[in-house]
Amino acid sequence: MTKAVRVHKVGGPEVLTYEDVEVGAPGAGEVRIRQHAVGLNFIDVYFRTGLYKAPGLPFIAGNEAAGEVVAVGPGVTNFHPGDRVAYYFNLGGYASERVIPADKLVKLPDHITYEQGAVLMLKGLTVWYLLHKTFKVEPGHRVLIHAAAGGIGLLACQWAKALGAHVIGTVGSKAKADIALANGCDHAILYNEENFVERVKQISRGELCDVVYDGVGKTTFPGSLSCLRPRGLFVSFGNASGPVPPFALADLNTHGSLFATRPKLNDYVGTRKELLEGADTLFAAVINGKLHVPINHAYALKDVAKAHIDLESRATTGAAILRP
Numbered sequence: 001m002t003k004a005v006r007v008h009k010v011g012g013p014e015v016l017t018y019e020d021v022e023v024g025a026p027g028a029g030e031v032r033i034r035q036h037a038v039g040l041n042f043i044d045v046y047f048r049t050g051l052y053k054a055p056g057l058p059f060i061a062g063n064e065a066a067g068e069v070v071a072v073g074p075g076v077t078n079f080h081p082g083d084r085v086a087y088y089f090n091l092g093g094y095a096s097e098r099v100i101p102a103d104k105l106v107k108l109p110d111h112i113t114y115e116q117g118a119v120l121m122l123k124g125l126t127v128w129y130l131l132h133k134t135f136k137v138e139p140g141h142r143v144l145i146h147a148a149a150g151g152i153g154l155l156a157c158q159w160a161k162a163l164g165a166h167v168i169g170t171v172g173s174k175a176k177a178d179i180a181l182a183n184g185c186d187h188a189i190l191y192n193e194e195n196f197v198e199r200v201k202q203i204s205r206g207e208l209c210d211v212v213y214d215g216v217g218k219t220t221f222p223g224s225l226s227c228l229r230p231r232g233l234f235v236s237f238g239n240a241s242g243p244v245p246p247f248a249l250a251d252l253n254t255h256g257s258l259f260a261t262r263p264k265l266n267d268y269v270g271t272r273k274e275l276l277e278g279a280d281t282l283f284a285a286v287i288n289g290k291l292h293v294p295i296n297h298a299y300a301l302k303d304v305a306k307a308h309i310d311l312e313s314r315a316t317t318g319a320a321i322l323r324p
């Protein structure tokens with residue numbers, strides 16, 4: 001028996017149930033791992049509420065973690081008991097032990113801790129593909145990052161700055177503004193108090209942004225489109241405030257021949273080669289000091305409901321981990 005957090009019916013944080021579960025031996029191509037740290041993500045909230053559909057009920061929540069290999073199944077040759085590993089994988093993460101396909105794991109370099117690994121595989125890889133693949137951020141680009149003090153936000157601000165971009169962020173409070181500014185943001189806009197479109201126009205002297213990274217969704221749309229220069233790219237990658245409503249394709253024309261995309265991590269690390277390219281780049285950025293991993297909160301796995309309440313009520317900054 002091991003401990004896990006299961007969802008038997010979708011709903012509020014109270015549906016997160018800490019209980020005993022059986023974990024079997026790994027099958028062909030699988031590995032069993034003992035988890036040392038689990039990452040908390042807004043996507044966990046979407047699965048819990050039913051906005052994103054789990055394959056069935058009950059399901060074990062959680063989408064990224066790090067730990068050590070304790071057993072390998074038939075045919076697994078590249079992982080061995082004792083290896084330090086981390087992963088991003090849809091569901092099954094909120095557990096003290098689990099079985100997972102070996103091809104979803106990456107080995108953690110010596111200098112990356114379990115805690116760092118547990119928040120880098122989903123959040124860090126997402127920032128990697130958003131800044132290097134969805135839009136290639138280069139020196140001189142002006143980028144707008146919504147929720148700049150969040151888990152994704154702080155990593156994105158740091159990495160965009162390191163790539164030479166001029167970084168504008170939006171945040172929900174003055175305290176969050178200070179944190180964003182200390183993490184590579186050049187200007188932090190309090191979007192609950194200020195008109196962020198007008199502030200972006202002022203800051204950029206009317207030139208607007210090359211790209212907008214929007215994980216907030218409903219409340220920042222369509223303002224995000226008005227922050228883009230002609231032919232700029234709108235990257236809608238999340239729905240923390242609710243999904244972006246349907247809109248007319250012609251709106252992209254009237255806002256200046258814009259491009260728009262709605263990407264997800266699975267489609268950028270779908271092959272082993274892509275996963276390893278992203279992880280190698282990410283770990284190197286942390287090891288060489290380009291990227292600091294801001295783990296600002298830790299909860300016991302059994303207290304995960306409190307973690308969800310804090311995340312949804314905008315009380316967290318940076319990344320949070322759960323300790324099994």
Ligand SMILES: NC(=O)c1ccc[n+]([C@@H]2O[C@H](COP(=O)([O-])OP(=O)(O)OC[C@H]3O[C@@H](n4cnc5c(N)ncnc54)[C@H](OP(=O)(O)O)[C@@H]3O)[C@@H](O)[C@H]2O)c1
Pocket residue numbers: 040041042043122123126147148149150151152153170171172173176215216219237238239240241242263264265266311312313314315316317318
């Ligand atoms: N597409 C992908 O591949 C992918 C992968 C990973 C994550 N994501 C998305 O990235 C976004 C950030 O994820 P995260 O885990 O790092 O979360 P997070 O940014 O740490 O937390 C969400 C933040 O969104 C802001 N927010 C604005 N309106 C909100 C509202 N009505 N309710 C709650 N929060 C609100 C809050 O910051 P302020 O108080 O500063 O406004 C809050 O702290 C999410 O939308 C997530 O789905 C997408």
